[in-house]
Amino acid sequence: MIRLLANLCFLGSFISFAVTTLGLYKMPDPYNLMHAVSVADSVGVGFAILGFFLVSPSWAVRIKLLVVLALFWIVNPATSHLVLKAGFVREEPLAAETRAMKG
């Protein structure tokens, strides 16, 4: 049963990475590319680590996996932000259909 759940997690991870790869070809500008990439970064990595967590032989490995996930979810948004901010500061053009909105 646990192996089945782990395999479902790996399948989810695989689908997330596949969607990201497809998204790289479909998104119109670098800003939107980041949205496609974030599917793999957040969900793909999350599912992969959950799958490994389920089939891990010991709690030492499971704790290590949780630390990896925590670090990934802290570092990844920071780097994504920096990439986009660099593009924004360098006035990288936005897609033509982009519109401004106030919240």
Added chain:
Amino acid sequence: MERRYIALFLLLFGFWLVVAGEADWEHILVGVLVALVTVWLWRDLVPQIPLSCSARGVLLFGQCLLTLVWSIIESAISVTRTVLFGNPPIEPVLLTVRPNLETNWGRVFLANCITLTPGSVTIDIDPETGVFIIHALNPEIAEGLCSWRIIDEIRALELWGKERAIYAPTAGGSYSLDSLGTLAGDHRPDGS
């Protein structure tokens, strides 16, 4: 103050042991040395490390994490539908919004949550006004961000930290939760 140094040392050393995976004398010696050097390098930040924690704080933080995980799943499905079927279509939005958050760490935490959620990325935060500039994949995601439940939950965490004043005062001023955050935009050449 000394308790904070010891707490940080133990935290770093524990992290080293978890990552190293072995506890022979070589690993322990290297871990102790690296942890000591890191504590020395971070000596200015040590007074800002909280020593106390309460069940309520852990619950509030756990609530934030649950909301975040649920939002990540929801948004991932939405972005996947956009990539695979073009529905909802790609209609990028540059959103400016001012969430009701006062502390820098709260803003950084929210910015991280926004970027971690597929379909939205924080481009910048104005440290003076607390205005966020966010790029969203479509208006639906942008509108969802404006009324996102996690903003209220982070606000509750801010208030909890304020009530408890969990950071120790130091000579020459007091540290608060606010002093923990980075000042996004401080590097701007024009100071805007």
